[in-house]
Amino acid sequence: MTPMTLLTRVRGDITRQHVDAVVNAANSSLLGGGGVDGAIHRVGGPEILAECRALRAGRLPGGLPTGQAVATTAGRLPARWVIHTVGPVYSRAEDRSHLLASCYRESLRVAAELGAETVAFPAVSAGVYGWPVADAARVAVRTVAAAGGDGPFAELRFVLFDDRAFAAFDAELQALGPQPPGENR
Structure with a gap:
């Protein structure tokens, strides 16, 4: 990360974050779903779905591969863009942490290409995809801390929906050590 990049966390609703991009x-x-995905589509409105359908009709006819990221408008969200990423389903039999890390790296790459300075992340794969929240936090924080310097970022924010995820x-x-002053509630 650049010396000025804040790595922060808040307990809250990702659809209410005033940032350049929400992941x-x-x-x-x-095409929408449950959890974070459903909330972003509901609050953001039909503009997001329209751009997602256009992506599916064009360069992503088979859908977005796990670990990759793509951007659309944010519609009615208080952000400029939504960066969509597909997290892996957790497996005890196979280590898929490289795919989870790729979600964060690819989202940062897309954010940098867009010129986003502030990015809000959910806990990718820690919901219905079953990833244990403590391990999801480990992969997310380490990946974002390591890859965050690859872009023009002022703040990289984790937005956690519940107390358990926030604590993790x-x-x-x-564990990363002191952070510059920021919104770390």
């Missing part, structure tokens, strides 16, 4: 924990169809991400961020 959507999407499914490969890009907070512990990982505390």
